[in-house]
Amino acid sequence: MDITHYSHDLLAHLFQRMTLVREFELRAIEERRRGLIPGFIHSCVGQEATAVAACAALAQQDVITSTHRGHGHLLGKGGDPKFMMAELAGRSSGYCLGRGGSLHIADFDLGILGANGIVGGGFPIATGAALAFQMRREQRVALAFFGDGAINEGTFHESANLAGLWKLPVIFFCENNLYGEGTPQHKQAPIADLARRADSYGFPGVSVDGNDPIAVYEATQAARRRALAGDGPTLIEAKTYRFRGHYEGDPQVYREPGEMAAWRQRDPVPAFRARLLESGLFDEAQLVEMETAVQTELDVAVAFAAAAPLPVVDEALQGIYAETHEGLVF
Amino acid sequence: MREISYSEAIREAMSEEMRRDTAVFLVGEDVAVFGGVWGVSDGMLAEFGDERVRDTPISEAAIIGAGLGAALVGMRPIVEIMFGDFLMCGGDQIVNQAAKARFMSGGKANVPLTLRVTSGAPGSAAAQHSQSPESWFMNVPGIKIAAPSTPADAKGLLKTAVRGADPVLFFEHKMLYGETGPVPEDADFTVPFGQANVVRQGRDVTVIAVSIMVPKALAAADLLAAEGISVEVIDPRTLVPLDKETLIHSVAKTSRVIIAHEAHRRSGPGAEIAAMLAEEAVEYLDGPIIRVGAKNVPLPYSPVLENFVLPGVDDIVAAARLLASK
The missing domain is CATH 3.40.50.920 (Rossmann fold)
Structure with missing residues (x-):
């Protein structure tokens, strides 16, 4: 598909953020190995196009709910890698002051209502945010990221039904990476195209190539327009693949032989890079400059995290309720 | 002081708060046309309309979670769950989501979410419609739990819950709905939490x-x-x-x-x-x-x-x- 009619800024943004997500994940994996990061990492290497392009189609005032595999969503929505890396490192300078970690990063100013450690936990929350926007007549949408595993949770059914019934401005964005943890999609659902599930709730479902940021961007934009027009939700199924385990350290015994190699041929980051060069809109030097800037930004992020203060233990007793009361925390 | 029932006191608290603040709305199964299966929201649909007194499908996880999502972006939802026993259908949204949202986000999330829930045995309702589940949730940091015994406390505590910034499980005993007692008419009458x-x-x-x-x-x-x-x-x-x-x-x-x-x-x-x-x-x-x-x-x-x-x-x-x- 010809990309020359897209703005230079948009294409540059997609490439810059996809590169940032890829390199952030590789740095986080490395820093976990080196001991800076104590907790789980569920990396989204291979899924950069879904996260970044879906967020690129949203406006600043829109909100997202994210997942286990949320670093791409957060960076896509404008998250600062410094504060993310510091959170992963459990530092007081992190997004959640070191109380949340990778699975719980939130930034309400950026419209990030939170990553989520519970599979399917975000559907009702995004639905409720969309209800608030509808009731207040605001031109905002809520987008719920989730995986092919989460679509089998009851919360999907309940939320999709409610959102379809009330025509809420919500986008259900499924990143179908073919595996729910260690079990392939065909052993978790009796249909191949999960977008078909939308039929039951009276709104459209579309399946797109999740490794093509332009396809993802177009589908999300269309869903957003539909939501803002008052026509209700859309289910987008973006078919993609994760190149690493469910979590770092996962032995990945469940992969089909040859599957990884085939998907590597469709790695979204180099594929989009090649496409930008082919289009003639960007030259090699411009792309290298963006890539170098990403590395510099991540050098800064890692150094920031490593130098950031560790929480003092009393901080564990704060921020549980809006106010403190002796009878609340004792 | 005039005397009204526990049920009327709760309705009065909700109505006053909805008049006072457009961010407050009531959502739940059969709360609008039916007036609530316990009759607590009877008449509120006529005053506030079906957007702010909102009937839902029977979907406790979605209703509670939608209340949470709306609260996170500035609304003050009152969610009615007609039997406390049904809280387990939406348990994740209470225990793992609403209760922890503020803490996990480093104190940034405001969660002004009030869950009005009935508790107690109404007589021959058997094992799935009679429980008093307060303590199931006392073990979960991040939730406040109220259990009023009089109409005045029901009104005052509910108003405190709705005006607050934390998730509250507000347990209404089914056999108290008809009990009457003196209740202040002052629209700013509240009862603080944590005061026996x-x-x-x-x-x-x-x-x-x-x-x-x-x-x-x-x-x-x-x-x-x-x-x-x-x-x-x-x-x-x-x-x-x-x-x-x-x-x-x-x-x-x-x-x-x-x-x-x-x-x-x-x-x-x-x-x-x-x-x-x-x-x-x-x-x-x-x-x-x-x-x-x-x-x-x-x-x-x-x-x-x-x-x-x-x-x-x-x-x-x-x-x-x-x-x-x-």
């Missing part, structure tokens, strides 16, 4: 009574007074936060304590209160801490069985006699 009410003063035995056990404790106190046993009745009003100071102060005076609730005895609210008193007030106690609660079996259907399992006035009387004899 000394309902009746006494010298010999303290009865810490939760929700419907407050009127039962008062009835027991009348009977015991005739025997020369002076009973102090304390209603904690909120279980989280718990007003430890008032409870300990009373125990220091009477040296004997009974904790009464309709929840099962095992790990009910009384377990926490008893443990707290054992840790912080043991030097005042002249006898064991006695818990009066439902037996540790599912609530049965047949009235003869149900009455046997549920705690009553006679259980409090017997416990007080036992303590007073020591």
Whole structure:
């Protein structure tokens, strides 16, 4: 598909953020190995196009709910890698002051209502945010990221039904990476195209190539327009693949032989890079400059995290309720 | 002061808050056209319209979670769950999401979400429609838990919940809806959380009574007074936060304590209160801490069985006699 009619800024943004997500994940994996990061990492290497392009189609005032595999969503929505890396490192300078970690990063100013450690936990929350926007007549949408595993949770059914019934401005964005943890999609659902599930709730479902940021961007934009027009939700199924385990350290015994190699041929980051060069809109030097800037930004992020203060233990007793009361925390 | 019912007091609190603040709305199963299966929101649809008094599908996880999502972006939802037993259908959204949102986000999330939930046995409703689940959630930091026993407290505590910034489980006992009492008409009348009410003063035995056990404790106190046993009745009003100071102060005076609730005895609210008193007030106690609660079996259907399992006035009387004899 010809990309020359897209703005230079948009294409540059997609490439810059996809590169940032890829390199952030590789740095986080490395820093976990080196001991800076104590907790789980569920990396989204291979899924950069879904996260970044879906967020690129949203406006600043829109909100997202994210997942286990949320670093791409957060960076896509404008998250600062410094504060993310510091959170992963459990530092007081992190997004959640070191109380949340990778699975719980939130930034309400950026419209990030939170990553989520519970599979399917975000559907009702995004639905409720969309209800608030509808009731207040605001031109905002809520987008719920989730995986092919989460679509089998009851919360999907309940939320999709409610959102379809009330025509809420919500986008259900499924990143179908073919595996729910260690079990392939065909052993978790009796249909191949999960977008078909939308039929039951009276709104459209579309399946797109999740490794093509332009396809993802177009589908999300269309869903957003539909939501803002008052026509209700859309289910987008973006078919993609994760190149690493469910979590770092996962032995990945469940992969089909040859599957990884085939998907590597469709790695979204180099594929989009090649496409930008082919289009003639960007030259090699411009792309290298963006890539170098990403590395510099991540050098800064890692150094920031490593130098950031560790929480003092009393901080564990704060921020549980809006106010403190002796009878609340004792 | 004019007297209204517990049910009317709750409706008045909701209506006043909805008039005061457009961010407040009521959502739940059959809350609008039906007026709530317990009739609590009767008439509110006519005043506020179907956008702010909103019927839902039977989808507890989506309703509770949607309340949370709306709260996170600035609304003040009141979610009605018609039976406390059904909280488990939406349990994740309460326990893993709403309760933890503020803490996990480093204190940034505001969660002004009020979950109005019925509790208690209404009579032959059996094991899935009769439970008092307050203590299931007392073990979850991040939630506040209110259990009013009078119309005035129901109104004042509910308004505090709606105006607050934390998720609140607001337990309304089904058998209290019809009870009447004086309720202030002032639209800014509120009752703070974490402030127990000394309902009746006494010298010999303290009865810490939760929700419907407050009127039962008062009835027991009348009977015991005739025997020369002076009973102090304390209603904690909120279980989280718990007003430890008032409870300990009373125990220091009477040296004997009974904790009464309709929840099962095992790990009910009384377990926490008893443990707290054992840790912080043991030097005042002249006898064991006695818990009066439902037996540790599912609530049965047949009235003869149900009455046997549920705690009553006679259980409090017997416990007080036992303590007073020591």
